[in-house]
Amino acid sequence: MARRKVDNLLALAVLSYLSQTPMHPYELGRTLREHGDDRSIKFNHGSLYMVVQQLARAGFIEGQEATREGNRPERTVYALTDTGRAELRDWLRELVEVPRHEFPAFVAALSLVAALPPSEVIELLGRRLEHLAGQQAQARALVEQSAADGVPPLFLIEEEYRLTMLAAESGFVSEFIERIQDPVSGWGKMWAQFYGEDPAATGNNAAAGDRAATPDADLTRRG
Amino acid sequence: MARRKVDNLLALAVLSYLSQTPMHPYELGRTLREHGDDRSIKFNHGSLYMVVQQLARAGFIEGQEATREGNRPERTVYALTDTGRAELRDWLRELVEVPRHEFPAFVAALSLVAALPPSEVIELLGRRLEHLAGQQAQARALVEQSAADGVPPLFLIEEEYRLTMLAAESGFVSEFIERIQDPVSGWGKMWAQFYGEDPAATGNNAAAGDRAATPDADLTRRG
């Protein structure tokens, strides 16, 4: 029950660009890429034509002339309809107002992370921190370059959002590493014992609490 | 080019649960739900059978007996293979180590938000803040309840990650609202003029900079 007739964010971008001026699909694609929207919206060539077709079927856009230049394939120029304009507004409003429950891969990984030995997880998280730092540097560079090029800051807002979230994730990961290694919490020891590892490998050498005393505790399930 | 033969996080959960003990699909589904994994991984009935089939085809799991109880439909019990165990480890490692570029709906919305008038955006963002607060309260309640039930904190780590990210997003949204309203930055005024709104409605009554002097500036595009 996809509430929207066309439930694909690429369609939102299409509506938005067509609200400026009519275009044919290929031009839409080029424009999207040029403006860096492919960083915010999953884009690939095939889906674009798919989405345009769906939008046309739903009555949000309308094919106009089908012109032909030289012997190139015919190209159809599409324009936004009034219902399309309404849909764009309504959709955008909803997206800004209502946070939807999403499923990032890292959340899934975290929910199953107990299936890996803690010493390895620490290592992996360390590398993740480096990756995150790289992404932050890249995003910052993009923001600065664009600002230098005279792009108004309003059009960099997604990138700043991304920066905020990257920083938050980095903080979380660092803290997670520390918690695994923390001699008081007992996580590292309990977790390591389950794998028959030397608990010292996690940096945890304190005595574990009562719960850790049962090594056959089911570590991959919730009560 | 999905690098994984089965590229669906639900499959990861299936591998993980089958690494404990063989089960039939329906039991897998029930277990997933019971353990709250449906909060971390997109789950629906149909996809589960799809994914199990794919995993079997890929050789990561193997159907064992097909037993029948009473007159119920036949059920096939699946067990993890050695390649399956390897895939589980490798996949989990990759997910923990490498942050992948994702496309949350809010990012898409932000990248196109200039298509809405600023006064309305402020209102919508305000309501988003309330929603976010609600989600945070819910997540916190879940964490506390589980902790009280004796679930080791390691199994609540995804929920804590979610809390971290919710807090970060709330901070960002608050700041965004302020920036629109900030009399110095000029965002509100420039943005409002484009829509023929009373700039005072955004709380911005300072003089706009030079760039805002051209009301026909293309506000929805990047240079």
Added chain:
DNA sequence: GGCTGAATAGTCACTACTGGATAATCACCA
């Protein structure tokens, strides 16, 4: 003892998405 609703268990048809395939034109070099 028959009704109702929840739980059990799995299948299927439809739609959407993806990654190429196709095919012509153009810029450039040798």
Added chain:
DNA sequence: TGGTGATTATCCAGTAGTGACTATTCAGCC
């Protein structure tokens, strides 16, 4: 003038995912 690779432009076959459907069993209730 002929070859190479990039650009323009669209289509399509294969795969994945979703929601709805089928069908039985069981517990509780009147």
